[in-house]
Amino acid sequence: MNTTPGTRWDVIVVGAGAGGMSTAIFAARNGARVLVIDAAPEEGGALHLATGQLSAAGTRLQRSKGIEDTPESHLADIVRISKDTADRELVWLAVSNAAATIDWLLDDLAMPVLPEHPVRGQNHEHYSQDRYYWGPDLGRSILAAVRAPFRELIDSGAVTARFGTEVVGLVQDPEAQGGRVTGVVTADGEEHHGTNVVLATGGYNADPALFEKMNGVPAYADASYRFARGAGHRLGVDAGGYTRNHDLYLCSFGSVLEHDDFPAPVLCRPVHWPEMRMPWEIYVNVEGRRFVAEDEPSVDVREHALLRQTDLRRYIVFDGRMLREAPPMIPGWSADDVRAHAGRHPMFHVADDLRTLAASAGIDPDNLVATVEEYNANRDGEDPLGRRFRPLPLAEAPFYAIRVQGMSITSTAGLAVDAGLRVVRPDGTAVPGLYALGELLGSGAFMGNSFCGGMLATPAMTFGRLLGTGILSW
Template identity: 30%
Template sequence: MSGYVKTGRELVLAGCLAALLAGCGSPDTEPVGAADTVASTNDADIIVVGAGLAGLSAAIDAASGGARVLVIDMNSVFGGHGIQSGGVAFINSTMQEELGYEDDPAVAYADWMEWTVDGHAQWNRFYVENSREMLWDWLTGLGVRFDRIRPSHGNSVPRFHMTHRRGLNLTRPIFLEALRYSNIDFRWNAVADHLTKDGDRVVGVEGLDYRTGSRFALRGETVILATGGFQSNIDMVRANWRDDLPAPGPVYSMSGQNSRGSGHRMAEEAGAALVNLDRQYNGYTIVPDMFGLDEARGYYGGNARSIWVNSAGERFVTELGIDRYVFDAVMRQQPEGHWSIYDFDDKDGFRLNGPHFVSADAVDHEKIQRLAVENPDITQKADTLAELAALIGVPPDSLEATVAHYNALVANGESTDVDGLPPEDTPPVFTIDTPPYYATKLYPMANKSAGGVSIDMRTHALDASGTPVPGLYAAGEITGSAGMNGLNGLDGMFTGPSILTGRVAGRTAAAELAEIAGWEPVEFTRRGADWDMTRPADSSWTPALGPADVQNMLADSRDGYWHFERVHNLVLERGYGCTNCHSERVPFYTALSREDKAMQTQICETCHLAPAGTLPGADVQRTPARVSN
């Protein structure tokens, strides 16, 4: 390839650029998506709402069963929440065998039923018995790689397998597999807001196409809801706060961008029951967004070399204790909250992590100091503890006494446990005696749903009496991981169950189509060979657009463009050249063809892979005290 030749693509581009600024209609080159029209015949047999781990897995299994599948997502990109995930729980993986960890479904089942207290027994049994074949073998067969296995709570044998450089490498192979099926279509930037019924049966969805601004109605035979959890909907989080805890002060979200409970609402309207919505895995060492991106969002922030005090200026929990106990203790301090107290010597221990820290940022300690520690919106600082206490509104005498007592314990080499519960990690030895002193207020955070749409073992959405709502299935975090986590979350038991329940939903929905009069499986092809992912060298292509164009496009925020806007704000901020990511093969327009979409998956890694060398074990993951994944 040489020079800048006007190809069909660039003509599309030229037409699209103006449209991009105005809200671009889909250029129709080899489209993957369904037509824009409201069809009178079925648009598909099965409509899957959500292209996260659950929806993509469901689509693949449904397509293998001969169903015509249409996946819609309100995002412009695949992957959902899972793109930022860390790992997956497997029992009897070949990696466990290689590392000499002897595991067994019966042992795993006993471990999990004990830890989760009331985890869903049948689903847990199904998981432990099928994670090898339906998850490990399947995923590794698709090319997913794992780096290591982390020991984690509730497991007598290590089972939390860490994805090679994080979740992009879990979601991408699944997405690429879905692209291979001729009977799976996608429609992006389409937000569903209503399920349609034919008699009793759910047969389709209605919603809004963000890009065109027009409503759409899609008709199928069945719908699989895979819209994720609801923890980015803080009103819903508060409305379902645990009864035995005080109502919280501010709560920040660190959940999926689109985890707003829209699927829950649609399911409920269609007659499905929602269960255990108060089972939410929430975090407790959160600092508010300091980027001005979204005031509802927060970031993991905290200092392992600090003590925590409540509004009385007293310690109330062993800071590095086991998540579930620390969580409850922290939540009992609501609504006043708690502060992390440290001194000048230990301020470098502050860590920050979260969605905006998608890349090397999480290990850029100088930046973290500037953003969190030396930022008066987040952290107060004073030369004496008494002044610090006054700044944060706790009794000065009490804070002084608390710190003096703590320093004395350290000096005498005594245990610093507050509640008799030993810390989870060996705490670093530090004292708080070098001014200036710092206080960072930490907040609760809403993260994951462990309750949701009620389903049976075949993922039928159930009504309050336990009867399936005809035509409706649900999979993934919208079902609260099928209740597998019970009262206490297990690591890797959101990603794994999302894929597993997704696959069950896809299989079941396809198999049950056979009960519909006249339904026949379609002929389909599965693309065998891998995509040719070679990208032409930068020099072979002259970009048609530059930073100024992007600046223009970013001037006004538009619905449906949030990811595009986040990406390109970062591009401008970091001064990346356009050809770092775009090329003749990854052009400047919404990738629509299968080939384009496959190629585009390569450019996600600039931001969504953990930087090489920082994992495993690097302290990018060592933000203290996060609730289990």
Template identity: 30%
Template sequence: MTALSTPDGPAVDQQVDVVLIGAGASGLSCVIEAAGRGARVTVIDAAPSFGGTASGAAGGTCIAGSPLQDRLGVEDSVGLALEDWITWGGDSVDVEWAHRYLLASRDVFFDHLSALGVRWISIHPHEGNRVPRWHRPEGGGKRVMSLLAHHARALPNITWRFGYRAQELVRSGGRITAVIAMNGDRIVEISAPAIVMATGGFNNSAELVAMHAKQAAGAERVLLGGGPEAKGEGIRMLEAVGAQFTELDSVWMYPYGTPDYLKPGTDRGLAVRGVDGELWINDEGNRFHDESLRGGASGTGALLAQTEGRAWSVFDAGVASGLILADPYYLDGNKINRDRVAEFLRSSPYVESAPSAAALAARIGVDRRNLEAAINDMNKAIAAGLHRDPAFGKPLDGIAPLDEAPFYAVRLHPLARKNLGGVRTDLDCRVLDSEGRPIDGLFASGEVAGMAGGHINGHAALEGTAFGPSVFSGIVAGRAVVE
């Protein structure tokens, strides 16, 4: 392999024990384990600081049999959770990795993050789970990442190289021995007996999403919801050294994405949440789905079945007061910045508002009678005290009628959020080649490895099975490179 070079060749750093590429949730978990066990680690990340996709996520985690479940009287077990996991993900689930994660989810994950200062504040039911096991951390992913970064910063023997973009893995004598990285005109080659790829997925690359997300081929637009640096560069580097990949076409998309109007000329999307009373309206002005089923295995399919894979989220002023946009710009620490959310409702060209349903229909170009009928039918079902709406079975307990002007419509497109597939690894996170053999000196964890092993979730993911397994596989990798 030909290394990048300057006229004098790349600058060569002193050899360390581990080079870690990527300072997201999985990478920081890895470096905490490795450096905490005495390894000298150099961390490379193209971003200016810690973060990755996790810093903009809710941080919710699938945990089986946690102390919080015990306190709330939720009876759960690893066996029950594994059954749900396999039923949801299908025959491509990596059962060994899934079982291993669930066994560790209480002691290694829940207790591990609790010891770092994470406070678990609630659990919630989600599609595919027979009991509530989605655990919410206080402050979301941003707070968890801050605590991980604080702990990592305090450890000795770590060199941080932010702003350095890894370019190439160097092979010598049949093993991976170094990484070449760039920062502007400066090129460095960092050698180590263990290289860990924790570079994340490719859901901020329109090219790679279009290449792999075949299920959305007919959609007008697929929005990008990965971390800013989730551009698939780690996959390119791994491909160059003969690594084996699996399930790259399993791009997990949510149906509640809307374009980020503050980033014009891009396909960046925002996740629209907190609008439980919304109605999803297609281009004919009709409802088409139970809006409470918002996951990638339910709501996304319903959205993609509509004309050009798009719809409108319609709600009133009462529902708008709870709107959440899953992006750090709309947060003040742990709280929603309501002024910025209001600014979004006023200023986004992908939002329309009107004093009545009829006027809203005219503004979004749908049939007035259909839209009015959809709202009236829902309001009548709520007024009648029904527990589910007759049309699609949406649960109505706690849902208020849509009758408070102004009325809003937010344009919805599929939002590419997670890569359920990636590079194959063994149970020690060693990267496998095309023949299934470990590539000496090379490890991978987190989303670049399909969260863990290559495809821990299979074709569909229970909520909370990205963040947890990514952190867990980082811990496994950090231990493996030392042991």
């Protein structure tokens, strides 16, 4: 049954996050009859939670600040940071059109960004140029900006939206044009028919089983949008498409989780960036060994080192004097807050000697004792891992260990598309009438096995704009 008898939509957009809203806005302005369907009660998707860091080269804001930058340089940075593991074709499509997206957000939609922006980087490996922007309200700054025209189009009738409605299937005509997709089926059994269906359903991080199947590691953290359940991946594969970049998973350098029952919420995020706070502590793995110089300047090197450790887990180990004298390690936490958690929270351990500490935390005791002895003995000489900043030995009881979990809040693997954002089959042919964009394409496509700042939210909106305006072939 068609809920809108007689209506054949030009574009049906599944998902109203950054990518879906942008698609709908530009398609409707281009004269298309647009239906947007979202499982959530309101639009926004991951923007409700995201840090909202954006990146683009050649923007008006950059020019107004005298910053000369090019998409070629942006691409070269992504190739450098990802060691050429990203999809150059999709990255180029994203970065060569990203400036217009930022100009739209900042100028047309008056999205505020922090006064010192653009900057070169934060959290992730730095770019070679200042091309990194975000708003004071993080992802919600983007949401507020994009939601305004989206809502106007709904109010004016140019876009029809169904919220709280889950798309569970695609209507596909096996006889027509190689299995053309002609509509969608919603959970209530209704069908909606259209010429083009755009999947913009985001990632799969809220489905732990799918996360593990896609990435080969457990979904340790519960920190993603709850409707990011991989619907588009399933719909696209059922229609003949396939997923790719499963081997490009990378974890962050980690957060402290609330508990061991995965996926668990994030309790706090100790600072590990030497540019923000030099590490006074040491980091060890489950085996009780250090595995990277704690003051290694490249976050990418630190993340890849953690990726090789058992259970993607590290422990921050320190002593009473470090806790007293070092600057705070956890934003917003005092030394007393750490003491209050130690021995009471499952991730915070304390003991009067290293062996007892190791037993409590699940670290190999012999190795931990040997590691600390070696660290203390070498402090004035050459560190085996090349660490330079070593202000104090670990010598004064009590000793502490905080367990930190490497994790990912975004989805690495994604649905395969061609440069026209058409969902493609393993033989490279397109599934007619079916498009995909946003995080559904996977971070691996845009960042390879690295994290490149702003390279999910910006491409999501950029591809929505391109599809909506018909720059890419419908």
